[in-house]
Amino acid sequence: MLLFFLFSSWNPFSGGGGESAGRRSQFPPKSLTSKKFSHSAQTSATPRHPIDPLTVGEIHRVRSILSSYEPFLGQFPAIQSMTIDEPDKSRVLGWQSGDPLPPRKAFVIGLLDNQSHLVTIDLESGRVETHEISSGSGYPMLTMEDVAAAVDAAVSYPGLEVSAAARGLSVANLSCISPSPGWFGPEEEGKRLLKVLCYSKQGTPNFYMRPLEGLVMTVDVDRREVIKFSDTGRGIPIPGGANTDYRFHPGNDPPEMNPINPISMEQPQGPSFTVTDGHLVEWANWEFHLKADQRAGFIVSRVVVRDSETGDRRSVMYKGFPSELFVPYMDVDEAWYFKSYMDAGEFGMGATAMPLVPLNDCPRNAHYMDGVFVSADGRPFIQPNMICLFERYAGDSAWRHTELTVSAGELREARAKVTLVARMASSVGNYDYTIDWEFQTDGLIKITVALSGMLMVKATVHDNMNQIENQEETGPMVSENVIGVVHDHFITFHLDMDVDGPNNTFVKVNLVKEENLEGKTPRKSYLKPVRHVAKTEEDARVKLSLYNPSEFHVVNPSRRSRLGNPSGYKVVPEANAASLLDHSDPPQLRSAFTNNQIWVTPYNRSEQWAGGLLTYQSHGDDTLDVWSHRYVTWLY
């Protein structure tokens, strides 16, 4: 059973502290080249598990096979994606440590002459097994090389020099970023586009705060040329960017606060978890497979918990990962309307995950894992230290009870809470998403998404609120000439739940008010739980409502406790948000997975990405919403 589970937050106004708004895009990482081909003992190892990611050696092998593949002779495609083609679930579930690995296969998405080639390759035989050219809308995830090429094209465009000069700058003073264009109808079809926006980098590394407002260049990525140049903001000053350098310097003026003494999480005997063969994590009563992924960031697979009574290994989840993000901005100006990002499918949560900073991103004793990824030429590169794994003790109790009773005397029982956290952080342009999977010994798995980084801001002629009292602005003024534009962040997780096996059922337990109790009780009402077993996908599309609440259970009716209860997991949505955009609005069409907070679909190996496999400039014809509405699908 697949469960798509939406997390979200909206950040219209950054009140008096805490999180604030903003985001977007990626500058060519020139230093990337030096990292290619770097091998580490950890990442160059032989694969040991059927779902282990492709190794450095395997990536070279795939490239070599593709190079001699007849259709690509003389015109090697740009490799937009190359991953392990995981064996069928039944095969993986049947495999045990020590068994020979199932055949290793790669799934490649290559781009050639504006066409997306979907190719599967058997590594042993060296044969291309399937080769399909996509006929639907959308392009594959961009490569870093695409981004670099588009920015290069934009910065050499003569109009940019003029626009920069009109603001007293030269192109050398600019940092340019390349957000995706979304999709807004026929005139943008048939070519891969990027929008390029520029900022003054003078005086601050936080160039995001210094936009050349109204300047937007539409670049044809493959032709490497600017096809549309628009500059409507020459009258808008570039915000000053004072005090926006975020880099830590020991010599910085101390902030107006008392110093905080050193504090750390210490484990004199070291951590209690082990990582075997690079990917298999074991801790307390948990076991799972953890790997980096260029698109999803990281993937947690084969999650197993040990039964506290029998010691049996019991399956919880086959696979879980961030499936897609949606970040629509609420400003319809020419330089803003298109900002409706789908970070996983457009840029990749792994591709944008820089190395974690020891002691600041993750505590002492953290174990780090690299990502082994693929660049556009089909060669491997290492994303070092992109995942960390650590035990957390936050000073909390896992369970407690105190009691004064005559019989038992004073009872004071408390257990300190220690958990295991797997973490990564993607910097998709200005915004940083930190994603945690946290495992508790009581069986709970908690997913947390934290936002950090910088705002994506809009410049304005105004530098004080009293000038804009009756004017329309699309967000609050956060500094002189700077508007923090209202936007949302939605992230949906793909959770392939296999609680005690694959045949799980989704149950909504609705709380219903019972009334008309006269004569039976002094109460006038109470709430009764009413179970609804979802029979079709439609039954399992959930819009959360505070005043019509339900619990959500994923149960296995074929595995009963001694009481006859099915085994199961409860899905608990915490703080959440809904997308209020028109369902026919192009950004909402493409990210229609945000139409509900929970969706349940029958297992389908091909339905991994809630925004579609080929997301870039897609028309919304391959989303979770489309799959779910295609026909009435019975969940059991």
Place this chain on the structure above:
Amino acid sequence: MLLFFLFSSWNPFSGGGGESAGRRSQFPPKSLTSKKFSHSAQTSATPRHPIDPLTVGEIHRVRSILSSYEPFLGQFPAIQSMTIDEPDKSRVLGWQSGDPLPPRKAFVIGLLDNQSHLVTIDLESGRVETHEISSGSGYPMLTMEDVAAAVDAAVSYPGLEVSAAARGLSVANLSCISPSPGWFGPEEEGKRLLKVLCYSKQGTPNFYMRPLEGLVMTVDVDRREVIKFSDTGRGIPIPGGANTDYRFHPGNDPPEMNPINPISMEQPQGPSFTVTDGHLVEWANWEFHLKADQRAGFIVSRVVVRDSETGDRRSVMYKGFPSELFVPYMDVDEAWYFKSYMDAGEFGMGATAMPLVPLNDCPRNAHYMDGVFVSADGRPFIQPNMICLFERYAGDSAWRHTELTVSAGELREARAKVTLVARMASSVGNYDYTIDWEFQTDGLIKITVALSGMLMVKATVHDNMNQIENQEETGPMVSENVIGVVHDHFITFHLDMDVDGPNNTFVKVNLVKEENLEGKTPRKSYLKPVRHVAKTEEDARVKLSLYNPSEFHVVNPSRRSRLGNPSGYKVVPEANAASLLDHSDPPQLRSAFTNNQIWVTPYNRSEQWAGGLLTYQSHGDDTLDVWSHRYVTWLY
């Protein structure tokens, strides 16, 4: 400005892990006596701040004044509450360290001849300043002595021996608890009642799991007699209680999991906070007054943050505390319908807070504070180690950003997150509430309520789910013959916000969909923030809605930033729940503060307790809902 802010959760089904349901009541703490009069250096000190709680010496003084007060000569009232009568806010705000203290006064609630006497006393002059006899409904918070007396009366009731014998037990085998009766109309008025329920304590300290189902004794607390005895459950077996001993023994069989190595939070130079004069906490850029309270548990006052630019001390909140809890169970049987607890006003969150367990409830380097409370005879007693204060480092980053840019090279910036936590844990019978106030250096204050402890369960004749398929049960079967009855926990916080001073305004920023954009933009919709300044209390009654979302700002229009924005705080409700009971249902009437998730009322010194000052058996005539609907009150 007062802001009442609701937290809640509902626990109908305990799914596959995590939190589960249950709760209630307090057995006479016989060991209490030994703690009376115990003095500690910390708690016997002279008061140093106008709002410091009464000291041991002051409590003795108040008792002595009351003993010679003419109306109480010869008939000393039972002291249900005795606290510092805080000076007027303006007086407290005007006071500075070193100034002489304003006159110390005590507010006493005494019970005499079934009447609640509200008395204020000036400690210096020794005079009773005001003396009022309550004419409204409701009684004061119970004392431990009330609870003990009621249970004593019940266990000596002859019918109990018969009921016990019918189940093969004697009274000596029982543990009895005394939940509050709620209020359900005229026949329960005019006398203070407790319901007494009994459990078999054989074989487990967790007697809550072994109810004598259907047995309920209604006790007149003041006459100390059982006035109603009901036993409808003799045919229902007492659940076995196997494996319910929750006490930790080093010799316990190890659970089926790998051991977890020691882990702790270490501060080689010690903690960075200071506590001056017993109550004044200073840490990083924060300063606040913290004290224990017999009813609220603890109170955070005079919260001040230092301005990061100027170093000025800026007011954030005058006073914050848990104002009331509401825990309605969803079962209308004779032995269950009344379970609709109001823990703060009925039993007291401080009165039920046992000492915290070092290293398991709070980490190493925590600082502990005692509560100085008052027993029914007016004498002081110490609740030792009932609050802890510690710095938390959970392995997270406070802020991070990484970036690859040509101009700046690779930037990897992250700051470890360290916060300050003030914690207490109340064990209101079976259920434990841990309440945290967490302060972040970026200005955020986060309140967290965690639930732990044991379920409040109902016995049933059934021991397997297959027997109850078509039968009505009011919750899931959690063990043989044990039903975990559906219930809610609502907790509302009283937040007297004084952001940069007292004249704050409440602003709802509603997100509204804008459509009909044809010709202006390729987008079909966007969301526009629309500000609604609350003019009356009615404007500020908030029912949260995912599909009609707002942000909630408390701003000070008279204090503007250099940009002209008012200073302010954002109130962020996280996961929440609504009460779905009939508004005319007696439990809902009494806890009508759960009719909305947020209420804002103008400052009124007497409106502290959202369920009313005299909550016990109240009729709902003195709740936040009543105050707010009394007349149209302008907020500014």
